[in-house]
Amino acid sequence: MTTALVPPLAACAPVGVFDSGVGGLSVLLEIRCQLPAERLIYVADSGHAPYGDKPPAYVQARAEHILAQLRRAGCKAVVVACNTVTGLSIQALRERHPDWPIVAIEPAVKPAVALTRSGIVGVLATRNTVASPGLARLIAAHAAGVRVLPQACPGWVERVERGELDGPETEAAVAQQVRPLLAVGADVLVLGCTHYPFLRPVIERVAGPSVIVLDPAPAVARELARRLAQAGLAAPGPAPGDVAFWTSGDLAQTQRVIALLWGQAVQPQRLPDDPA
Structure with missing residues (x-):
């Protein structure tokens, strides 16, 4: 049984954002623009990309594994920045984590x-x-x-x-x-x-x-802002929050591509407890 996050102590906790790979950076960039004070953890599951051709059970298992790691990291909310996960698994994820704000992208x-x-x-x-x-x-x-x-x-x-x-x-x-x-x-x-x-x-x-x-990325960032404010979990600011990058893929390759898409050098870390 998971324990509900209690504001305002959790307001300084990070928001987790994940995708099958680096694509969700398009959402992360919008979140950073609209909610600059929020601390962020981004997971690029590049070692298992693309999700679009994988069996639904495989996609569900990867999403559950990543959510477990973000939960252990103390994330106060999660953004599913992957349309495939939303289309196949979002109802199951929300049912499994009813006390956790989960914002999901979907086609506009x-x-x-x-x-x-x-x-x-x-x-x-x-x-x-x-x-x-x-x-x-x-x-x-x-x-x-x-x-x-x-x-x-x-x-x-x-x-x-x-x-x-x-x-x-x-x-x-x-x-x-x-x-x-x-x-x-x-x-x-x-x-x-x-x-x-x-x-x-x-x-x-x-x-x-x-x-x-x-x-649809701007709408996702707006919905995240609404959900955090509603729950009393918005970061107090005004200082910009830090951003951490995790990946299941090759670190050097992921570092190169994230730097290209994010627009600055990054130091991605290995996704914790990821099965080989």
């Missing part, structure tokens, strides 16, 4: 439906997110009268994990998945994986200026 289907002029929306995501019950629920709840086309984008996560954010091969890989959506009239594209914002310049170049590209 509702705002996309409000913005489309053609009545056709594309959702760029991993295979597991495309097939997940979570995405199906979003479409059923918010897309009445609008055609929502989920599009799996194999290989995109791996490109970001390698730091291949641009160039002819990356542009060709993006065009292969985006152009079929444009051909049927999609005028809004939803970034349904946290890795994909790092490919946004290429996506926008391929899609053209008339297509809207939506990233």
Whole structure:
């Protein structure tokens, strides 16, 4: 049985943020921008990425393991910065940790439906997110009268994990998945994986200026701020909080790519108690 966190003593505790790899840094950057006083622990599960092609039970087990480590680190809240985990496992995670604020990212289907002029929306995501019950629920709840086309984008996560954010091969890989959506009239594209914002310049170049590209990360940061304030757990500030990086992947490779995406040098540590 877990013990509830008691404010205000927990207000100085860190917020845990995790993803299958480095993609969730797109969410971490937004959290850092909107909540600069918060201490943060980011987990890049790069040794097990991508989640998008793994069995659901495997994804669930990895999420549970990472949450256990963040709990031991004293985190006062967790952000699931992975659409695949949200789509497959978020209900189970919240049921297992009912006393813990868990904020989860999900594809921005509702705002996309409000913005489309053609009545056709594309959702760029991993295979597991495309097939997940979570995405199906979003479409059923918010897309009445609008055609929502989920599009799996194999290989995109791996490109970001390698730091291949641009160039002819990356542009060709993006065009292969985006152009079929444009051909049927999609005028809004939803970034349904946290890795994909790092490919946004290429996506926008391929899609053209008339297509809207939506990233849900700002909304996640706003929801985290709301939940922390509601629970009396917001960091007192004003000094900026520290940021720690953990990974299950190769330390040197993860260090290189995180520095590229985060915009400054970092010293990632091994994810505690991670099974080989």
